[in-house]
Amino acid sequence: MRHFDLTPLYRSTVGFDRLFSMLDAKGTEQQGSAYPPYNIERTGESSYRITMAVAGFKEDELTIEAKEHVLTVSGDKHPEGEDREVLYRGIASRAFERRFQIAEYVKVIGASMEHGLLHIDLIREIPEAKKPRKIDITSGDKTEHKQIEGETVAH
Incomplete structure (x- = not known):
């Protein structure tokens, strides 16, 4: 390492x-474990998508939880019928938990499954109060009050 x-x-x-x-x-x-494999991609200027390969899992066997700055995805496979005897198991069906650290102001907007892939869509929404703003510069000895996005500022 x-x-x-x-x-x-x-x-x-x-x-x-x-x-x-x-x-x-x-x-x-x-x-740690590399199971299940996943991709993280940028889908727009402030939108992202996490795609996880969860073949063999149903929607009700997966849990997605966002708490503070951690997104947790877990899967718990329900036991299959005991009437089948599996001679070789090459498809993983073990339980998993994967955690992702997410940045401030990033929130989960949806999740979907298609073709054994779990897609989790996220967006970063910065509040207006936290966005950068332009401050005008004035010259002279005058003391003026200017309105800057709801705030009164003395110059």
């Missing part, structure tokens, strides 16, 4: 301690 020294990044950033700690921990922890 490779270990990256993130110390130079700590010196030039403010407020990203948690992010760097998570990256550092991910680099040093043992690789």
Whole structure:
């Protein structure tokens, strides 16, 4: 395993301690299970999709939960009828739990299944109060009050 020294990044950033700690921990922890495989893709400027290969699972055997900044997808396969004898099992049917760290203001807008793939759609919606805004610069000795998006500012 490779270990990256993130110390130079700590010196030039403010407020990203948690992010760097998570990256550092991910680099040093043992690789977990790769089951089930998944893709994360950007589908628009502020929209994303997680696609998981969950062949053999039904919708009622899957659970999707979003809590704070963690999206948890789990699957628990119901036992099949005991009247069948499986001679070879190549299709995985074990229970799983996969967690995704999601950024602030990202929310799940829907989930669907097709052809054994679970699609989870997410969107990032930044509140108006948190979006950047342009501040006009005035010159002179006058003290004016300007209205900037609902706030009164003295100049």
